[in-house]
Each structure stands twice: as C-alpha cells, then as structure tokens.
Amino acid sequence: MKIEFQNISKQFGEIKANDDISFTIDSGTIHAIIGENGAGKSTLIKILSGQLLPDNGTISINDNPIALGSTLHATEQGIGILGQDPLDFSNFTVLESFIAGSHNNQIFLSKPKIEQTIELYSKQFNWDIKPNSLIKDLSIGERQQLELIRLLEKGTKIIILDEPTSGFSLEQKEKVFNTLRTLANDGYSIILVSHKIEEILEICSKATIMQNGKATQTVSLPIDPNELVNLMFGEQSYIQNSFNLYSENSQNITIEVTKNNQLKTTENLQLNQNLIVGIAGLQGSGADSFIQSFITKTNYSTKILTETNSHINQNAITYVPADRLEKGLFSDMNIMQHVALIHDTNGVINWPNIRKISENLIEEYGIRGTPNSLAQNLSGGNQQRLMLSLIPKETQVLLLEQPTRGLDIQSARYIWSNLIESREEKVITIFSSVDLDEIYSYANYIICFYNDDIVAHGTQKELPRELTMQKISGR
The missing domain is CATH 3.40.50.300 (P-loop containing nucleotide triphosphate hydrolases)
Incomplete structure (x- = not known):
C-alpha cells in the first residue's frame, strides 16, 4: 500500500x-x-x-x-x-x-x-x-x-x-x-x-x-x-568512542549480593572507585531487576560497602529508570517545574530564579526545549538529558537502566560524555544494557545476567565480548 x-x-x-x-x-x-x-x-x-x-x-x-x-x-x-x-x-x-x-x-x-x-x-x-x-x-x-x-x-x-x-x-x-x-x-x-x-x-x-x-x-x-x-x-559524525575509561582509584568498593535472603558469598564483587559497571543481559534476564535491587526489594538485595566496611547512605544513591515518563519524569509537568522539585525552596518557590536555573540547564545539557516545555512533548533523547540534569550533586552511586535505549548516536555519545566527565564525583556508576556495543564502549567491569542469575563477572580483559555473548545467551 x-x-x-x-x-x-x-x-x-x-x-x-x-x-x-x-x-x-x-x-x-x-x-x-x-x-x-x-x-x-x-x-x-x-x-x-x-x-x-x-x-x-x-x-x-x-x-x-x-x-x-x-x-x-x-x-x-x-x-x-x-x-x-x-x-x-x-x-x-x-x-x-x-x-x-x-x-x-x-x-x-x-x-x-x-x-x-x-x-x-x-x-x-x-x-x-x-x-x-x-x-x-x-x-x-x-x-x-x-x-x-x-x-x-x-x-x-x-x-x-x-x-x-x-x-x-x-x-x-x-x-x-x-x-x-x-x-x-x-x-x-x-x-x-x-x-x-x-x-x-x-x-x-x-x-x-x-x-x-x-x-x-x-x-x-x-x-x-x-x-x-x-x-x-552532518559531516564527520561517525566517530569511534575515544573516552579513557580508566582512572586513578582512591578506594575499594564491595557489592554484597544476596538472592532470596541467602548470601551469595561467591558473588561479592570487589570493585574500585570510579569504575563504570555494565550489567549485560537480554531483556527479561534480570539485569534491570538487579539495578533496582539497590533501592527496592526484588529477588536480589544488594549493599555497597566502602573500604572501612561502612554502607553507602541510601540518600546518596540516584536511580535513573529506563521508562522515562512512567518512572523518571512527570509527563504533564514542564522543565521548570521539574527543576523546582529538586531545589530546596524552604516552602517558597522563587520562580524567576528557577527559570534562570532551568535556562542554564537547558543550555548546559543541550535540551531542545524551553522552560515551559512539557516532559511528554520532549523527544526520548531530550527526556534523558532532562533526567541527567536533575541528578543531585551529592550522588555517590548512580544507577542507570538502559541509559541510551532508543537514542541516536549523537545523543547516546552526549549522555556518556556527560556521565564519564562527572564520574570523579561519584563512588561508582552502574548501568544495565541489552546492547553489547554500549557495554564494551563504556563499561570497564561487566556483570553478565541470564535467567535472573549472575553467570559471570570481570573486567573486559577477563570477559571478552564473545564469552559475554555466550553467557547472556545461556551457553
């Protein structure tokens, strides 16, 4: 037709x-x-x-x-x-x-x-x-x-x-x-x-x-x-990832993993500060559920411990969901209203100041919209940029579900450029993705999921791409 x-x-x-x-x-x-x-x-x-x-x-x-x-x-x-x-x-x-x-x-x-x-x-x-x-x-x-x-x-x-x-x-x-x-x-x-x-x-x-x-x-x-x-x-857009994924580490981090109330001691993950951890798995594998387990009850219960064996405060953990409008943003609220929600106003909102902050964030994060643009009228890439602009400065652990799902090459690269530049301020960044290209472009530590279980984990050197493909496919 x-x-x-x-x-x-x-x-x-x-x-x-x-x-x-x-x-x-x-x-x-x-x-x-x-x-x-x-x-x-x-x-x-x-x-x-x-x-x-x-x-x-x-x-x-x-x-x-x-x-x-x-x-x-x-x-x-x-x-x-x-x-x-x-x-x-x-x-x-x-x-x-x-x-x-x-x-x-x-x-x-x-x-x-x-x-x-x-x-x-x-x-x-x-x-x-x-x-x-x-x-x-x-x-x-x-x-x-x-x-x-x-x-x-x-x-x-x-x-x-x-x-x-x-x-x-x-x-x-x-x-x-x-x-x-x-x-x-x-x-x-x-x-x-x-x-x-x-x-x-x-x-x-x-x-x-x-x-x-x-x-x-x-x-x-x-x-x-x-x-x-x-x-x-435009010209010269198709460029390969050139980010330096490795940086100096100041302390060791342990992720303690419990499944169905039984401590899986073999899954205690010894990581370094400033690592970007990629959770690889096909849709429905349990990778997204694992991300959510840091902040809510799922089949898994996870805790992040520092070198001194102290827990990371829950208030220092920020979760960015894959479903931007259902869980991440308010569809019928505009950018300025979202910005007002995350700023301490002591009960009184200074709207001229909030508008100025919104305009600065729109420019800084390259959001195609105005302070009055509704979240539901933004494209997927601009919704994701808005969510990143709202991440609290005091965040120590950043959890991301499918961070570039449905985004074009330029938007995906912008998202990761922003995340990598800001990682020095965080203890750790953990993201899930069904896209192995994304995993191997940005993660320096990989955890593989299949059938709601961790089936392998390690650095890119320890887990080459071919092995990861086998693991997440159940082979």
Whole structure:
C-alpha cells in the first residue's frame, strides 16, 4: 500500500515537531525513517497511527486521503504498530494473551480457531510459538513474533516498527527480518524507525532523513554507513568512542549480593572507585531487576560497602529508570517545574530564579526545549538529558537502566560524555544494557545476567565480548 505524506505540520508550544513534511513510501517496501532524537520521527508516526492530529497536511493511502486523529480509523485503514515493548500479559498463556488483546468484541471466541491461526502463522514464517506456552517463558523475540501475528490477524497492511529489535538475539532478529522481507514481497508496506544503522542498511530499500522537524531527503539503500550518518547529523559524525575509561582509584568498593535472603558469598564483587559497571543481559534476564535491587526489594538485595566496611547512605544513591515518563519524569509537568522539585525552596518557590536555573540547564545539557516545555512533548533523547540534569550533586552511586535505549548516536555519545566527565564525583556508576556495543564502549567491569542469575563477572580483559555473548545467551 502506497503512503503519501503531504505538507504535514505539528507544533507543540514553540517547538515545531513536524514542519511541512512531504514524501512517499512505496507499496511492498521496507522504508526507514531516521534522524537524531528530536528530529520529529515519533510525532510523524503518531500522526500516521492516529494518536495525534496534525495542525496541517494530509496522508493518503493508495491515493485516497484518510481520516486523521483517530486510532480506530487508522486500524480500519490497516495501520498497526509493533513497538519495542510487547503488549502482552506475562502470566497468561500465548492463547490467553492473544484472546485478551483481540479486536474481536464477541463474548465467545473460538479457541481452536485462534490456536489454528497462531500455528498457521508460526509455520508460515518458520517460528516456534506454541499456544499453550506461558508468555513469561518466551524470549523477547518470540513475544514480538506473537505481536506481529496479532497485527496480521487484525488485517494490518501497513506495519510500523519502532525500535523493534531491542534485546533480540542474532537468531531472533534474523527470523523477524526474514518475516518482514516476506511480507514486503507480498505487498505489505513496512516502516522501520530505528537508530541502528547496520539494521537499516541490512533490511531497508529506502530511508527518509529527518532533521529539525523536516524531511530533508529520501535516499535509496544500501549506501556507505558513514554517508548515511553524515546525512543524519552532518559531516564527520561517525566517530569511534575515544573516552579513557580508566582512572586513578582512591578506594575499594564491595557489592554484597544476596538472592532470596541467602548470601551469595561467591558473588561479592570487589570493585574500585570510579569504575563504570555494565550489567549485560537480554531483556527479561534480570539485569534491570538487579539495578533496582539497590533501592527496592526484588529477588536480589544488594549493599555497597566502602573500604572501612561502612554502607553507602541510601540518600546518596540516584536511580535513573529506563521508562522515562512512567518512572523518571512527570509527563504533564514542564522543565521548570521539574527543576523546582529538586531545589530546596524552604516552602517558597522563587520562580524567576528557577527559570534562570532551568535556562542554564537547558543550555548546559543541550535540551531542545524551553522552560515551559512539557516532559511528554520532549523527544526520548531530550527526556534523558532532562533526567541527567536533575541528578543531585551529592550522588555517590548512580544507577542507570538502559541509559541510551532508543537514542541516536549523537545523543547516546552526549549522555556518556556527560556521565564519564562527572564520574570523579561519584563512588561508582552502574548501568544495565541489552546492547553489547554500549557495554564494551563504556563499561570497564561487566556483570553478565541470564535467567535472573549472575553467570559471570570481570573486567573486559577477563570477559571478552564473545564469552559475554555466550553467557547472556545461556551457553
């Protein structure tokens, strides 16, 4: 199905998220929409899927304009989204989760027919999804496959994929990519929103580049990856990490790990101050839960001890969650209000002073917005920059869940540049990531998770990349 964007514009306050965007996606193709964080990709996708109403412009499918601003109308037009977080129920079986999310409003649904549908698609795409399997026992890739079956069963012909391969193994990614190629050959239109240049070049035939709310050009693929990155960010953007990860250490740190109330003495981790510790694991491996265990009760209980065997005060630990709007920020509050929350006002807020502080933080952290910008209207990268700007100065332990998830190359590099420059003020920085490139670019000590257990830990020299891949895959 051919999709034509015509003069699409959308503005949030003073920010032009989409500015007179026009381009075409051909039927039966896999088309990438790429650009740095804040370029306007998410806004455009939300308009196509009916989540937002544009200020101006139209969208046509097969030369017929469609109604905008309604998810129901979008679904009726065959438009569906496969996001990075599967919409399912972990304690349900595959069949139960499929029924719960069905668009069919009938009271009685035919379980044998639904089982047949799941098995038919699984066989067609060479998947191994069994209707009676529990969702929590599936890999992230298998859960995404189930979501794709749900979209196809609903009659979706235009499939939008928003960072779909986060946490995938190589085998899972290849299965999904093969399926997308098959669907494109059958006339489906696939839109891929991703920051992973290698994936875009592997599977897409065209890419539309967005900058500052505008669609600057559409290029045919493949092209040289450096050229593609330069089109997104400007010349000389594709540079390798050159940070010095090692620094002088002033004291030793011990992380005491307890699981299910039993001290795992073999997992007492002897670390040095100023280390950046990467927690590696596929999605659902327990890596994020381990990060959370420093501040709340999970399967693990963790304590950080100094050389003198004293505990780090809980008030000196700062946690930055992966879910920026659900846990990290208040979606309907602006930047200035967030800044006011972290400053001691003695009960009286000096708003002119708070505005000045906000303006300084916006400039210092490169946030694309104004003091009055709502958190929910910021891009993912700018939301992450806002959260970093709010980290208390007295922080000694910084915990980060998936710190660059969904961020472009430039934003991710900025985040890490800021974290590394400020690490001298902290005892330790601990982050989880499903991206091994990120782990091996920024961590000088690695802890591997699989099936909710620590399966290996050590320096990069002790844990080469190939060994880490085996450990987090359960081999």
